[in-house]
Amino acid sequence: MAPAPASDVKTSSRTAAHSLARYRExxxxxxDKIYLNTCSLGALGERTRRKLAEFVDLWQSRGASAWYDVWWAALGDLRRRYGSLIGAAPEEIALAPSISVALSAVAEAVDYTRRPRVVVTSLDFPTVAYQWLAKRQRGVEVVVVESPDRVTVPVEAIARAVDHRTALVATSHVYFTSGAIQDIGAVAEVAHAKGALCLIDAYQSVGQVPLAVRATGADCVTAGGLKWLLGGPGIVFLYVREDLARRLAPAIAGWFGHKDQFAFEPxxxxxxxxxxxxxxxxPSLAAVYAQLGGLEYIEEIGVPAIRAVTTALTEDLVARARDLGLRPKVAPRAEDRSAIVLLPAADPAAAVRWLDAAGIIADARPGHVRLSPFFYNVQEDHVSALERLAAPGA
Ligand SMILES: Cc1ncc(COP(=O)(O)O)c(C=O)c1O
Structure with missing residues (x-):
């Protein structure tokens, strides 16, 4: 996607705002704080808090009777809205409590007899690889494709790792390690060329970067509330392509997966x-309600508009960091960058504490401080963070 016009965030003024800054209140x-850590946990909005309160009120006033009309309907509503966010049908969406659980459900539905290999990259969140490392005793082999620059992984390198013994390529849309956006359409193509499936961890992309799953060709995609969908912990979705969803038979099960769950037939x-x-x-209904609240923001604004603003903020952050000699670790081309910016730091935990002491909330990753602006951030936020990081004492 093309970067936003430079006019969206005016670099000339320290306090320039953009069109979505009105949501900040x-x-x-x-x-009290400057919050720059959405890639760990999205900030809590008033609409999300209200939705959570609605759940608590229902629980208090109606108890279990709320299941049969409102709560059951809320689950359907969430599946539908997750689906429409990524261009999928509600029937292609399953709810899960974490990305790890969603990945496990897929990992337990794949037959490894003839294809014992799973290809991941060194930049993926490790819970991806863990699904298959846990199956080593069953003969599953994990092939880790290295990144030459610790920012991106060339699709050619993934293609070289995929062969007729590969069951699945499992990797990220946006790398948590570098914020780089991976061309998952190209990854799906190299997987499919050898008869393998393609599973995408899109936890760091859905909500900040537009994603139309069908156009990518990915077979399974997982993402959820915690970060860029402003829904907090405990609720994610798993997209499984329609025809595949009908074919795969998971080897872990629960009564919510049963066609007639209220028949109670063992x-x-x-x-x-x-x-x-x-x-x-x-499902955790509190998390479901929080997510429905968070989605109100994302749907009202629209991911393309969010992307336009966060692209402009990110490019300004990167340019200013470079001016200060902070050498941000980002993808070489602006269009491959998302709103996750890693700044090298000798002692990242100390640097994050230093920011925190000034009311600036960021995160540490090995060797780096991580800043992640979202639509509720303004240029002033990262200007303050960068000044603090460049100040004596940092
Ligand atoms: C890209 C990515 N995938 C997965 C996870 C972990 O997901 P979960 O804790 O829901 O299993 C994270 C971290 O929060 C992440 O950044």
Whole structure:
């Protein structure tokens, strides 16, 4: 996607705002803090808090009777809205409590007999590789494709690692390690060329970078509330391409995956016809409600508009960091960068404490401080963070 016009964030003024800055007042953390850590945890908005309160009120006033109308409907609503965010049908969406669980459900549905290999990259969040490292005793082999620059992984390198023994290529849309956006369409193509499936961890992209899953050709995609969807912990989705969802039979199960779950029949397990077969047990309704609240922001603004603003903020952050000699670790081309910027630091934990002491919330990753502006951030936020990082005592 093309970077936003430079006019979206005016670099001439230290306090220039953009069109989405009006949402900032709905995120009370900004009254006291400068929050630059959405890639760890999205800030809590008032709409999310209200939705959570709605759940608590229902629980208090109606107890279990709320299941049969409102809560059941809320689950369907969430599947539908997650789906429409990525251009998928509600039937292609399963709910799960974490990315790790969603990945496990897929990992347990793949037959490794003839294809014992799974290809991941060294930049993916390690929980991706763990799914298959845990199956080593069953003969599953994990092939890790290295990144030459610790920022991106050439698709040619992935292609070289995929062969007729590869069951699956599992990698990221946006790397948590560098913020670089991977061309997942190209990854799906190299996987499919050898008959392998393609699974994408899009936790660091959905909400900040537009994603139309069908156009990418990816078979399975997982993302969720914690970060860029402003829904907090405990709720994610798993997209499984429609025809595949009907074919795969997971080897882990729960009653939410049963076609007729209220028949309470222990003698047979008949899967849902769609992606719901990957669901296990009762979803955390508090997390579901929080996510419905967070989605109100994302849907109202739209991911392309968010991307336009965060691109302009990110490019300004990168340019200013370079001016200060901070050497940000980002993808070489602006269009491959997302709103995750890593700045090399000798002692990242100390640097994050130093920022925190000034009311600036950032994160540490090995060798780096990580800043991640979102639509509720303004240029002033990263200017303050960079000044603090460049100041004597940092
Ligand atoms: C890209 C990515 N995938 C997966 C995870 C971990 O997901 P979970 O804790 O839901 O399993 C993270 C970290 O929060 C992440 O950044």
């Amino acid at each position: 709905e995120f009370p953390i900004f009254r 003698r047979s397990l008949e899967w849902h016809d769609d992606a719901r077969r990957f669901e296990l047990g009762t």
